[in-house]
Amino acid sequence: MISLKKMNQPQDTVYEQFEDLAQQQETYVLGMWSFLVTEVMFFGVMFMSYIVYRWKYQPYFYALHKELDWRIGGINTAILLASSFSVALAVHYHQKKKKMNVLMCLGFTNLCAISFIVIKLLFEYIPKWNHGHYPGPGFSWDNPYVPSHIAQLWFSLYFGTTGLHGLHVLIGVILFSVLMYLIAVDHPSISDYLPTEMLGLYWHFVDIVWIFLYPLYYLMPK
Amino acid sequence: MTTHVATDEKNYLQEGHTLASWLLTKDHKRIAVLYLISVSFFFFVGSIAAMMVRLELTSPRGTLMSNETYNKAFSAHGVVMVFFFLVVAIPAIFGNFLIPMQIGARDLAFPRLNLLSWYFYMAGGIMFLIAMMSGGVDAGWTFYTPMSSIYSNGQITLALVGAFVVGFSSIFTGVNFIATIHKMRAPGMTWWRLPLFVWGHYATSLIVILGTPVVAITLLLVVFERVAKIGIFSPELGGDPVLFQHMFWFYSHPAVYIMVLPGMAVISEIMACFSRNKVFGYHFVALSSLGIAALSFIVWGHHMFVSSQSMYQGIFFSFTSFLVAVPSAIKVFNWSLTMYKGSVWLASPMIYALGFLGLFTVGGMTGLYLASVGTDVHVTGTYFVVAHFHYVMVGGTLLAFLGALHFWWPKFFGRMYPEGVAKWNALLVFIGFNLTFLPQFVVGWLGMPRRYHYYYFAPEFQVYHVMSTLGASALAVSLIVPAFYLTYSLFKGPKSPPNPWAARGLEWEAAASPPIKHNFHGVPVVVGDVYDYDAEAEELALRGMTKEEA
Ligand code: HEM
Ligand SMILES: [Cu+2]
Numbered sequence: 123m124i125s126l127k128k129m130n131q132p133q134d135t136v137y138e139q140f141e142d143l144a145q146q147q148e149t150y151v152l153g154m155w156s157f158l159v160t161e162v163m164f165f166g167v168m169f170m171s172y173i174v175y176r177w178k179y180q181p182y183f184y185a186l187h188k189e190l191d192w193r194i195g196g197i198n199t200a201i202l203l204a205s206s207f208s209v210a211l212a213v214h215y216h217q218k219k220k221k222m223n224v225l226m227c228l229g230f231t232n233l234c235a236i237s238f239i240v241i242k243l244l245f246e247y248i249p250k251w252n253h254g255h256y257p258g259p260g261f262s263w264d265n266p267y268v269p270s271h272i273a274q275l276w277f278s279l280y281f282g283t284t285g286l287h288g289l290h291v292l293i294g295v296i297l298f299s300v301l302m303y304l305i306a307v308d309h310p311s312i313s314d315y316l317p318t319e320m321l322g323l324y325w326h327f328v329d330i331v332w333i334f335l336y337p338l339y340y341l342m343p344k
Numbered sequence: 345m346t347t348h349v350a351t352d353e354k355n356y357l358q359e360g361h362t363l364a365s366w367l368l369t370k371d372h373k374r375i376a377v378l379y380l381i382s383v384s385f386f387f388f389v390g391s392i393a394a395m396m397v398r399l400e401l402t403s404p405r406g407t408l409m410s411n412e413t414y415n416k417a418f419s420a421h422g423v424v425m426v427f428f429f430l431v432v433a434i435p436a437i438f439g440n441f442l443i444p445m446q447i448g449a450r451d452l453a454f455p456r457l458n459l460l461s462w463y464f465y466m467a468g469g470i471m472f473l474i475a476m477m478s479g480g481v482d483a484g485w486t487f488y489t490p491m492s493s494i495y496s497n498g499q500i501t502l503a504l505v506g507a508f509v510v511g512f513s514s515i516f517t518g519v520n521f522i523a524t525i526h527k528m529r530a531p532g533m534t535w536w537r538l539p540l541f542v543w544g545h546y547a548t549s550l551i552v553i554l555g556t557p558v559v560a561i562t563l564l565l566v567v568f569e570r571v572a573k574i575g576i577f578s579p580e581l582g583g584d585p586v587l588f589q590h591m592f593w594f595y596s597h598p599a600v601y602i603m604v605l606p607g608m609a610v611i612s613e614i615m616a617c618f619s620r621n622k623v624f625g626y627h628f629v630a631l632s633s634l635g636i637a638a639l640s641f642i643v644w645g646h647h648m649f650v651s652s653q654s655m656y657q658g659i660f661f662s663f664t665s666f667l668v669a670v671p672s673a674i675k676v677f678n679w680s681l682t683m684y685k686g687s688v689w690l691a692s693p694m695i696y697a698l699g700f701l702g703l704f705t706v707g708g709m710t711g712l713y714l715a716s717v718g719t720d721v722h723v724t725g726t727y728f729v730v731a732h733f734h735y736v737m738v739g740g741t742l743l744a745f746l747g748a749l750h751f752w753w754p755k756f757f758g759r760m761y762p763e764g765v766a767k768w769n770a771l772l773v774f775i776g777f778n779l780t781f782l783p784q785f786v787v788g789w790l791g792m793p794r795r796y797h798y799y800y801f802a803p804e805f806q807v808y809h810v811m812s813t814l815g816a817s818a819l820a821v822s823l824i825v826p827a828f829y830l831t832y833s834l835f836k837g838p839k840s841p842p843n844p845w846a847a848r849g850l851e852w853e854a855a856a857s858p859p860i861k862h863n864f865h866g867v868p869v870v871v872g873d874v875y876d877y878d879a880e881a882e883e884l885a886l887r888g889m890t891k892e893e894a
Binding site: 125126127128129137138139140141145148149150152153156157159160161163164166167168170171174175178179256257258259269271272274275277278279281282286 | 444449450451452453454455515518519520522523524526527528531553554555556557558560561562565568572573574575576580581582583584587591854862864865866867868869871
């Protein structure tokens with residue numbers, strides 16, 4: 123039933139558990155996709171909670187969504203879309219082995235990611251915090267048309283979901299910085315475009331989550 | 345047929361003897377051994393808590409401990425057994441060790457991730473142990489809100505963070521298995537030649553990556569609610585506690601299949617080897633694992649028949665729960681038919697497998713009582729439910745675990761244990777188990793509620809509880825005995841031949857026992873079907889004949 127064939131000679135760029143580079147790359151990409159599946163499920167819980175409560179409290183949620191400025195959310199959406207485009211370009215250039223272009227694209231992506239966080243903090247989180255619009259014992263609320271506990275629930279959902287998303291953006295910033303450094307110094311672990319591609323997949327996912335978050339929280343219909 | 349190995353070569357256990365060579369290993373086999381040690385430890389902790397519960401219930405008046413201590417005892421038992429034993433044991437020990445070997449790979453796809461998963465497991469475990477010792481957890485393994493988020497005054501936060509962390513350990517393992525099974529199969533190892541052990545773990549991993557993140561975030565939300573008073577489930581915040589139950593069971597029903605599918609995976613291997621026969625209906629058994637994985641995600645509401653769920657939801661979930669019994673039954677029938685016209689060999693792994701077959705059937709059938717809305721309203725929250733899930737989780741998963749331990753012990757360590765003792769012990773497990781849990785069906789049906797530390801209102805229940813505690817003591821003995829003889833065999837047991845069971849499969853036929861670091865001396869090329877046992881020829885050979893002569 124079984125015979126043994128010779129193993130391939132070890133190569134520097136292929137880890138010992140793999141036969142060849144092609145197998146290694148396919149496995150990494152598949153692993154990344156499986157990881158993204160788990161990410162979808164993570165966010166799924168937040169979206170599900172949103173759906174349940176919006177169903178229950180639609181008129182209040184409509185009133186509450188006016189607490190957010192759709193223009194700021196819109197700018198952030200544009201920023202993320204641009205960053206997704208440039209990361210796709212980075213993969214393209216990496217396949218063509220144009221190091222400078224890769225670095226420039228990744229740099230632009232990273233800049234976008236950082237601006238996203240800065241805008242979110244400066245124009246959204248911090249003002250809300252200053253108004254006491256953070257859920258918890260210190261919550262202050264003076265809109266008589268929306269009960270305070272529902273406002274708290276709404277802010278819990280808002281901070282929970284965008285916070286989880288923001289955390290992903292922050293992790294993206296860290297990973298992009300590390301990747302850029304490794305590419306810049308020609309580190310041996312970056313033997314091909316695969317790391318860029320995997321990080322790109324991650325980044326597209328982060329982008330897509332925002333594409334859903336934005337209309338759900340900022341552009342609610344009556 | 346087999347290309348065996350020069351015996352003077354180092355096996356994986358001999359590659360380094362320092363502590364660092366274990367704690368920093370990337371070898372899937374060594375990580376499996378790390379898991380074996382730590383999982384056994386947590387199993388021991390969980391068993392102590394179980395004995396506390398059983399001892400308390402010997403008296404109707406609840407004399408031994410306060411109700412709060414009792415709550416902490418059964419919560420510790422439930423959390424440790426579910427999150428640190430059942431979900432982890434078979435995949436992380438046997439799956440880890442055997443999946444690469446059975447598909448002809450040198451290691452899992454992501455060895456470092458594999459090691460990281462063990463560290464996450466340990467970190468989560470230690471957090472839970474600290475929580476247990478510094479105040480305990482009294483909200484049950486289900487952590488229902490608002491009990492867990494507001495009213496309980498135990499160390500819920502730390503326990504939940506522990507459960508969250510250990511969830512990541514399963515996710516890492518799940519991702520690793522999926523990538524490995526898809527991409528690392530040896531030449532000729534097609535999907536339809538995969539051992540059913542691999543199929544079972546594939547289905548399990550799918551459930552893990554789809555379900556575990558849900559419970560992880562849900563538990564985290566409870567932590568937020570508890571600590572920062574922000575939350576999604578608190579009625580004070582306009583939230584709905586029942587939403588917690590939905591999200592919890594959305595994971596935790598599939599999780600019961602995370603616990604039992606690997607057990608089923610083990611049973612397929614043992615049944616084939618000790619019946620010397622192909623697994624009957626191989627394709628059906630393989631696909632039924634995927635069927636279970638898919639259906640398991642649409643039955644969670646059967647845990648919530650008496651919550652505020654609507655009647656129509658109840659009917660829907662009742663119906664789907666009946667459906668999920670179908671693939672489980674397919675497996676049971678196919679294993680039984682595997683023995684038909686086989687040559688059954690009652691070695692200790694097989695005794696455990698037969699025990700599994702009977703007990704899992706009882707557990708699954710009583711699941712159908714519970715899945716019938718009307719009946720469930722009567723017995724939910726009673727010992728009937730407790731007996732049901734112990735039949736599937738202990739009678740199923742634990743017996744499969746013990747079977748696997750005995751079957752692959754020579755593969756892991758190259759030593760044989762005293763088979764005579766092992767056989768009698770397997771029988772004792774079966775008897776002790778039934779003595780523990782059969783009376784619980786009866787007393788539950790009569791109305792004994794679960795999670796009560798006394799039953800002075802119905803002293804006539806005492807006889808069932810005493811039987812159950814006696815059974816649990818027998819069960820405890822039958823679990824200590826293997827701990828001794830297996831440890832003994834590590835040092836003094838006779839060396840095992842490479843394939844003591846004459847089993848089929850790459851892990852037995854193409855590798856040494858214990859295997860070398862890279863498992864095989866080359867890349868196995870698979871040409872034949874899986875489980876190519878020939879019971880008839882073997883029976884004839886016992887009588888000194890060949891098929892032609894007969
Ligand atoms: C034929 C398949 C099965 C069916 C139809 C089924 C049905 C049910 C139902 C309806 C309940 C809820 C009872 C109640 O709370 O009133 C239940 C509880 C439970 N089942 Fe099953 N079950 C099946 C198989 C399994 C398996 C294979 C396992 C584990 C390996 C399992 C583990 C559990 C656990 C742990 C609980 C109790 C959870 C708790 O409330 O603490 N079941 N089952
Ligand atoms: Cu269930």
